[in-house]
Amino acid sequence: MSFVRRSIAAVVLSIVAASQAVAQVTEISVGTVGGGNALEWPLYIAEKKGFLEQEKLALEWVGVQSSAAVMQQVAAGSLNLGTTGLADSLRAADKGHPAASCALASAFRPMRPSPRDR
Numbered sequence: 001m002s003f004v005r006r007s008i009a010a011v012v013l014s015i016v017a018a019s020q021a022v023a024q025v026t027e028i029s030v031g032t033v034g035g036g037n038a039l040e041w042p043l044y045i046a047e048k049k050g051f052l053e054q055e056k057l058a059l060e061w062v063g064v065q066s067s068a069a070v071m072q073q074v075a076a077g078s079l080n081l082g083t084t085g086l087a088d089s090l091r092a093a094d095k096g097h098p099a100a101s102c103a104l105a106s107a108f109r110p111m112r113p114s115p116r117d118r
Contacts, residue, residue: 026047029060029084039083063095 032040046052047059062079064070071089075097078115089101 026056027058027060028080029062029078030078031062031064031073031084033064033067033070033083109113 030040030043036044043059052059062073064073064079064082067082067088068091070079070084071092073079073102074082074084075092086101093101
């Protein structure tokens with residue numbers, strides 16, 4: 001399984017695990033700030049390739065003014081999932097809000113060793 005497929009599978013699984021309401025509905029509301037960012041690429045790819053459709057899931061993209069507002073809406077249950085910065089996730093957890101954080105990270109090793117590796 002390629003890295004991209006594994007990443008997309010991880011995102012889809014984290015969406016399902018992110019909210020108990022997901023098991024009851026097929027539409028998942030995703031809060032985002034601005035016009036999209038690299039954190040959302042796996043969701044865009046999963047949507048484009050039909051992975052979400054295979055699982056009978058659909059995304060509803062909701063524009064929100066700030067990442068703090070995204071976390072407030074996730075904690076209040078207005079959104080199922082949100083892309084936000086670490087500080088706002090930690091602040092919500094510190095205040096006792098029932099929101100879970102999921103961090104996605106990837107690293108690629110260069111094709112050629114860097115001068116440090118020689």
